[in-house]
Amino acid sequence: MRIDLAMLRGLEREKEIPFEELAEIIEQAIHSAYFKHAENQNMPVPAEDQVRVVLDRKTGDISVFVPELDDEGVVIGEALVTTDEFGRVASSAAKQVINQRLRDLSDDAVLGAFKDKEGQILSGVVQQGPNPRMIHVDLGELEAILPPEEQIPGESYPHGMRLRVYVTSVSKGLKGPQITVSRTHPGLVRKLFEREVPELGSGIVEIVSLAREAGHRTKVAVRAKQPGINAKGTCIGEMGSRVRAVMSELGEEKIDIIDYSPDLPAFVANALSPAKVTEVFMLNESLKQVRALVPDFQLSLAIGKEGQNARLAAKLTGAKIDIQPDSIMND
Numbered sequence: 001m002r003i004d005l006a007m008l009r010g011l012e013r014e015k016e017i018p019f020e021e022l023a024e025i026i027e028q029a030i031h032s033a034y035f036k037h038a039e040n041q042n043m044p045v046p047a048e049d050q051v052r053v054v055l056d057r058k059t060g061d062i063s064v065f066v067p068e069l070d071d072e073g074v075v076i077g078e079a080l081v082t083t084d085e086f087g088r089v090a091s092s093a094a095k096q097v098i099n100q101r102l103r104d105l106s107d108d109a110v111l112g113a114f115k116d117k118e119g120q121i122l123s124g125v126v127q128q129g130p131n132p133r134m135i136h137v138d139l140g141e142l143e144a145i146l147p148p149e150e151q152i153p154g155e156s157y158p159h160g161m162r163l164r165v166y167v168t169s170v171s172k173g174l175k176g177p178q179i180t181v182s183r184t185h186p187g188l189v190r191k192l193f194e195r196e197v198p199e200l201g202s203g204i205v206e207i208v209s210l211a212r213e214a215g216h217r218t219k220v221a222v223r224a225k226q227p228g229i230n231a232k233g234t235c236i237g238e239m240g241s242r243v244r245a246v247m248s249e250l251g252e253e254k255i256d257i258i259d260y261s262p263d264l265p266a267f268v269a270n271a272l273s274p275a276k277v278t279e280v281f282m283l284n285e286s287l288k289q290v291r292a293l294v295p296d297f298q299l300s301l302a303i304g305k306e307g308q309n310a311r312l313a314a315k316l317t318g319a320k321i322d323i324q325p326d327s328i329m330n331d
Contacts, residue, residue: 033093275302
């Protein structure tokens with residue numbers, strides 16, 4: 001049995017796999033193939049360490065040695081396996097193992113390239129897949145999956161649409177590298193702002209916290225790390241240009257930019273925007289319970305549709321917020 005060494009040298013150059021590694025892969029494949037062949041032919045099966053496979057690095061000849069036994073079953077030497085039938089089985093096994101190894105190396109290279117992309121945003125193009133609920137996004141080197149739970153409610157994804165996605169996980173699946181992306185993850189909003197606001201990248205301004213209900217509303221709390229910087233105005237941009245650019249990328253999802261404050265009542269008052277808050281005071285400091293008073297006519301605005309504004313404010317600040325109208329103080 002002989003292996004074409006020129007083919008191995010070609011693989012070494014093309015796939016950047018060392019020749020010696022390819023030779024060992026072939027030896028291991030044929031070693032495994034021998035045991036399958038022996039079992040199929042009902043032959044005596046020796047111990048694994050009693051079978052030797054040697055690939056001649058100069059000629060390409062492959063030799064398979066099995067133990068030679070005396071009449072009492074004692075190993076007295078080695079015998080060379082020469083059957084043509086085994087040669088065909090071994091050649092097929094070697095090809096399968098080499099192809100699988102090449103696929104594994106290719107997958108590992110892709111995984112290595114994309115592993116650093118977790119927590120980042122990438123631009124891709126929507127592709128048609130076999131399951132209309134599982135959106136396929138072509139990222140260039142491979143396709144990512146945008147599952148239903150990561151899709152923005154009400155957002156459509158027609159074939160050929162270009163969109164930005166947030167990479168949530170990179171893993172090795174049964175059919176190769178598997179990249180899962182999201183349009184609902186809060187990190188998508190954070191990363192989009194970092195693209196639009198240079199001051200976030202330089203550290204002059206910081207996003208302290210972020211609360212999102214994808215497709216509806218997001219609240220972003222920001223603060224300046226240097227005196228004299230208006231963090232909120234910086235993120236909104238001139239004539240609202242920066243925040244509008246992020247909203248446009250998210251299908252016109254509403255975004256409230258909030259001034260962070262280390263004083264929890266003040267932070268809650270800011271977070272309940274666009275409602276105007278009369279007063280916020282602490283009910284239980286250890287439990288972060290606060291009460292917010294708002295003008296009677298602003299009560300529904302402070303709570304929001306189906307409680308959304310109050311819910312996002314609580315998530316943004318970490319506080320338990322009790323919203324009451326001003327008139328309660330007069331009762």
